[in-house]
Amino acid sequence: MEQKLRQEAKALLEQKKIDWIIGFEAGSLKFTTTPLITKDAADTERLVINPFITNNLASFLTEMKGRVAIVAKGCESRSIVSLIQDNKVAREDLVILGVPCPGIIDLAKIERLVGKERDELDDISRDGDKVSVKVNGKKKDFTASDVLFDHCLACELPTPQEYDILLGEERKPSPELKVSGQNIAALKELTSTERWASWEKELSRCIRCYACRNVCPACFCQRCFVEETEPQWVMPMPRWQDNLIFQIIRNIHVAGRCTDCGECERVCPVNIPLRSLTREMYDIVDELFKFKSGMDKDALPLMVHYEQEEAEDLFR
Amino acid sequence: MSKKVNKKDIAQLLKEWSQQFNVLAPSRASGVAEMTEWDGKDTSFLEWYRNTVVPPKASFLPPMEEMFRFRKDEEGYRIEPPSKNGQKQLLFGVRPCDARAMAIVDMTFEDAYKDPYYLEKRRNAVLVGMGCTNPCESCFCTSMGTTPTDSTNVDLMLIDIGDYFLIEEVTAKGKELLAKASGLKEATKSDEAEAEKSKETSYNKVTRKLDTTGIKDRLLESFDDEEFWTKTAAKCISCGICTLLCPTCYCFDINDEMVKGEGARFRNWDSCGFPLYTKMPMENPRSEKWRRVRQKVCHKYEFYPMAFDVIACTGCGRCIRLCPVNWDITQVIESVPQKVKGAK
Numbered sequence: 001m002e003q004k005l006r007q008e009a010k011a012l013l014e015q016k017k018i019d020w021i022i023g024f025e026a027g028s029l030k031f032t033t034t035p036l037i038t039k040d041a042a043d044t045e046r047l048v049i050n051p052f053i054t055n056n057l058a059s060f061l062t063e064m065k066g067r068v069a070i071v072a073k074g075c076e077s078r079s080i081v082s083l084i085q086d087n088k089v090a091r092e093d094l095v096i097l098g099v100p101c102p103g104i105i106d107l108a109k110i111e112r113l114v115g116k117e118r119d120e121l122d123d124i125s126r127d128g129d130k131v132s133v134k135v136n137g138k139k140k141d142f143t144a145s146d147v148l149f150d151h152c153l154a155c156e157l158p159t160p161q162e163y164d165i166l167l168g169e170e171r172k173p174s175p176e177l178k179v180s181g182q183n184i185a186a187l188k189e190l191t192s193t194e195r196w197a198s199w200e201k202e203l204s205r206c207i208r209c210y211a212c213r214n215v216c217p218a219c220f221c222q223r224c225f226v227e228e229t230e231p232q233w234v235m236p237m238p239r240w241q242d243n244l245i246f247q248i249i250r251n252i253h254v255a256g257r258c259t260d261c262g263e264c265e266r267v268c269p270v271n272i273p274l275r276s277l278t279r280e281m282y283d284i285v286d287e288l289f290k291f292k293s294g295m296d297k298d299a300l301p302l303m304v305h306y307e308q309e310e311a312e313d314l315f316r
Numbered sequence: 317m318s319k320k321v322n323k324k325d326i327a328q329l330l331k332e333w334s335q336q337f338n339v340l341a342p343s344r345a346s347g348v349a350e351m352t353e354w355d356g357k358d359t360s361f362l363e364w365y366r367n368t369v370v371p372p373k374a375s376f377l378p379p380m381e382e383m384f385r386f387r388k389d390e391e392g393y394r395i396e397p398p399s400k401n402g403q404k405q406l407l408f409g410v411r412p413c414d415a416r417a418m419a420i421v422d423m424t425f426e427d428a429y430k431d432p433y434y435l436e437k438r439r440n441a442v443l444v445g446m447g448c449t450n451p452c453e454s455c456f457c458t459s460m461g462t463t464p465t466d467s468t469n470v471d472l473m474l475i476d477i478g479d480y481f482l483i484e485e486v487t488a489k490g491k492e493l494l495a496k497a498s499g500l501k502e503a504t505k506s507d508e509a510e511a512e513k514s515k516e517t518s519y520n521k522v523t524r525k526l527d528t529t530g531i532k533d534r535l536l537e538s539f540d541d542e543e544f545w546t547k548t549a550a551k552c553i554s555c556g557i558c559t560l561l562c563p564t565c566y567c568f569d570i571n572d573e574m575v576k577g578e579g580a581r582f583r584n585w586d587s588c589g590f591p592l593y594t595k596m597p598m599e600n601p602r603s604e605k606w607r608r609v610r611q612k613v614c615h616k617y618e619f620y621p622m623a624f625d626v627i628a629c630t631g632c633g634r635c636i637r638l639c640p641v642n643w644d645i646t647q648v649i650e651s652v653p654q655k656v657k658g659a660k
Contacts, residue, residue, distance in 0.1 A: 028646070035550075214554055
């Protein structure tokens with residue numbers, strides 16, 4: 001798959017069919033990849049596809065100028081489709097290099113399971129449903145479902161629906177999707193008072209780095225409401241109440257656009273379980289509107305149109 | 317001869333110090349590793365602690381801080397000055413990279429304008445350092461003027477020698493702390509030798525190296541190299557992780573909040589990575605991402621050396637570990653072009 005990707009990307013750049021390629025290359029830390037955004041055909045030799053391609057590359061699309069080839073797992077393809085629906089990118093400006101994805105390894109889960117941090121591990125390898133972790137020369141085996149990201153366990157689209165070139169064999173979704181991560185299930189058990197207290201604790205840690213917003217392909221506003229000063233919707237001080245308002249409004253803004261890629265939760269430096277909010281919203285959108293974002297590029301975006309029969313009495 | 321303390325007696329030591337100080341120690345109780353008010357018993361950090369995610373600067377320049385309160389009446393605004401905090405903090409387990417970072421931040425806050433909020437807390441504080449035995453893959457302190465066991469910027473330094481910590485008395489403050497402490501033992505010659513060995517082992521575990529020779533000049537010459545900076549900034553997502561959680565970044569924003577005629581002025585962490593940081597009524601000199609990335613790099617490796625003769629980076633590695641896209645400052649610094657003098 002990697003070889004094919006490099007060939008295709010190189011050819012596209014050399015034949016001037018694209019101006020940019022966005023993919024992944026090896027990162028500077030163990031078990032890490034990093035986005036590779038380049039115009040240079042020689043750089044395509046560095047492109048990789050492996051179990052650690054965590055980022056959702058679609059978040060870069062709205063800032064690119066020209067024609068772009070983008071490496072897309074299923075989740076990226078959904079974000080791309082959602083951006084097309086919202087007229088944020090044009091389909092004809094994209095070459096989508098589809099990657100059928102078996103799920104991405106969540107290093108934080110492995111850290112918890114083996115009691116070591118990622119840089120203390122010798123090796124992580126995956127063979128089908130088995131993931132082997134080598135620590136201090138000893139090998140420990142896990143089933144993939146124990147070490148993949150929560151959002152990967154809930155993945156409805158491992159193989160992109162929308163692509164120009166598919167780089168591997170199509171993969172079907174797992175027959176047993178686990179939509180809830182640990183946190184969501186636990187939160188649902190709580191009373192609303194307990195849940196409120198739980199979010200107070202979680203959001204007290206927020207430092208307002210806005211990484212959750214900035215990695216999010218669905219957060220494409222040129223000016224975010226948190227940056228508005230007249231009126232000021234939310235104070236920039238990282239008080240838990242303001243942090244809560246920020247998260248709630250962000251969540252509402254991405255309703256019908258969030259594809260449950262899980263990036264907001266992954267990048268949070270202070271471990272706030274943000275997917276508990278976004279996944280809940282995703283499920284609510286599905287329940288109320290029978291709408292799954294990023295599945296159909298010809299569908300109208302959920303929040304910018306309405307059907308007669310949806311109207312409440314007030315509007316009828 | 318130095319003193320030593322059994323690791324089992326750390327809780328006792330912290331209890332004694334708690335009588336005089338607000339003791340802060342590494343904790344994950346909040347959900348993230350940070351220096352937190354010690355709970356009176358937990359020393360589990362001795363097992364897991366490599367470094368905190370939130371740097372100890374948060375104890376002197378908190379993420380948000382009330383500067384003063386104000387009230388509006390018929391005659392105008394009345395300002396209530398902040399109550400003197402007077403709190404004496406003892407930070408236990410500070411890593412040498414972060415201690416050096418505090419010394420670097422001091423340079424700004426005690427420069428032309430003396431920042432009372434920061435300096436009061438800082439001058440009242442005691443730093444008890446703890447040498448690293450297990451540096452991270454992202455650490456590069458040995459390239460940045462310090463080492464995993466450097467005692468330069470702390471009051472007391474603990475060096476791991478197995479069941480004990482050897483304690484180095486660095487400052488008079490530190491000496492005083494130790495003089496009153498019970499449960500300490502005299503270190504032997506072999507303890508001292510063990511400490512030296514431990515330091516060397518730790519030093520050799522820092523494998524990431526960064527050559528900063530001539531970096532100030534290279535950055536100066538590359539300032540207008542838009543192509544280089546655009547490429548360097550391409551994958552940056554303009555979040556605030558690498559700045560807000562950098563132990564030497566100190567930028568803050570000031571905000572007033574008033575409800576029904578009463579309010580307060582706050583300051584809170586801010587980041588040059590945000591477009592809003594330089595937004596002015598008519599223009600924004602750093603609206604493009606590459607200009608913001610350039611600012612961040614140059615502030616640490618060019619402007620700070622120009623102003624204070626020291627690079628404002630201590631190699632703690634947080635920006636590398638925590639970056640959502642693995643933007644790596646060591647790779648960036650290494651890739652700054654060496655321009656030929658006089659060439660265009």
